[in-house]
Amino acid sequence: MAEIGKVLLLAGDGIGPEVMTEVRRVMSWFEKRRNLGFALEEDLVGGAAYDRHEVPVTDATMDKAGQADAVLFGAVGGPKYDDLPFQLKPERGLLRLRKDLGLFANLRPAIVFGPLADASSLKRELVEDLDIMILRELTGGIYFGQPRGIETLPDGQRRGINTQVYTTEEITRIARVGFELARKRRGRVTSVEKANVMEAGILWREEVTKLHGAEYGDVSLDHMYADNCCMQLIRQPKQFDVIVTDNLFGDILSDAAAQLTGSLGMLPSASLGAADANGRRKAMYEPVHGSAPDIAGQGIANPLAMIQSFGMMLRYSFDRDADADLLDRAIGDTLAGGLRTADIMQSGMERVSTQAMGEAIVNALERAHNQ
Incomplete structure (x- = not known):
């Protein structure tokens, strides 16, 4: 062998x-x-x-x-x-x-096997045979960005600093994985960020859109704000196929999706x-x-x-x-x-x-x- x-x-x-x-x-x-x-x-x-x-x-x-x-x-x-x-x-x-x-x-992946549908806190019809793939960028973003740390200000107060930062390369390489996964699944990508309040989110949306237009026109692409995505995961989880998002939001969304499976x-x-x-x-x-x-x-x-x-x-x-x-x-x-x-x-x-x-x-x- x-x-x-x-x-x-x-x-x-x-x-x-x-x-x-x-x-x-x-x-x-x-x-x-x-x-x-x-x-x-x-x-x-x-x-x-x-x-x-x-x-x-x-x-x-x-x-x-x-x-x-x-x-x-x-x-x-x-x-x-x-x-x-x-x-x-x-x-x-x-x-x-x-x-x-x-x-x-x-x-x-957040997969609900049919026999476990009743183990979820949501109704059976919302989660039975659920199959979502959450794709989280894992080595960039706010968990690794610089500057970071805790400093003491002149007036004696303390300030904690973490920096949300992404480059074009970091965004496009994770988006590419998402599009390739979708091609082997149901052909839908939802890109998640906070472009309404964060410049890093604006860049994320622009670069994902550019890559989609250049190479992945056969895959459906939607954009969604992270807070809305949290709500939609609970409201109607089967609308999603592949969710692509950054390190911080991926951490949160994947744990929210975990509850859909029951354990x-x-x-x-x-x-x-x-x-x-x-x-x-x-x-x-x-x-x-x-x-x-x-x-x-x-x-x-x-x-x-x-x-x-x-x-x-x-x-x-x-x-x-x-x-x-x-x-x-x-x-x-x-x-x-x-x-x-x-x-x-x-x-x-x-x-x-x-x-x-x-x-x-x-x-x-x-x-x-x-x-």
Whole structure:
């Protein structure tokens, strides 16, 4: 069996190792039954790395990440690290991976499997079979712009400064990813900013419009202010296909969309870099849910976001759409069969552990494979 790529596994903290174990179970099935092998390597990140090396990610781990075709990332953080200096907090390891690998495009799908429509706080008809892709610019904007900091003014007051800044190149490269995604989906892009009050928003709208006119006339493009988009996500979420937006608004909108699905435990994500000469991109795949230290070690975490993140890896890093589709089908079949982890538990369903859910996905894969 030929290995199709190098994958670095960074389980991290909290429930990260638990959900990563179930991904390993699924990967083993694909290796045995679909002849899909990977060169796997494991390492530490976040609090686990700090406990061992006194940094949230080591230079050696970064070298491994840079050489990998994809990184599968669990979660970082926990209350035991709250008092660490800012630069040593577990989350700095995640940010360094994103920044140093140049992972500027963050893909966060909000998908509602039919059997989970009633788990959403919205009415079934608003969210059943929902499929939105939120594309967030990840390495620019107000989180990285200069100047930034906290300063003391002559009169003794303190002032906090953060700068929202984008260049033409940063805008067009994320917009290009959005248009390309839309071409493979339903052909609609909604570009989101605040051009009514922010010059950076005006530039964003102008550059997205220019790129659309020059190269993507076959894709529908609409513009929407970020505050209206928040409202529309709750009012009529199925109007959206691909939402393209900046770092700050993407952070907010993707969490708002998360609630549509009923649980953070159902949300995967992908962070992609620029394509090289061979069309390959540096990439990291991770669940949105975080380390959830309050339930870590109890065997009740939902592994489906982590498993779906692996599915995104199959699709976007290795062009294995058929295998990714098979995995999505297995997840849907498992949920239709009534199995639920604690976070998505519903009346009349069967509550199962993290491990049992992983085993159920493998069993569903086997059934689907044999059909």
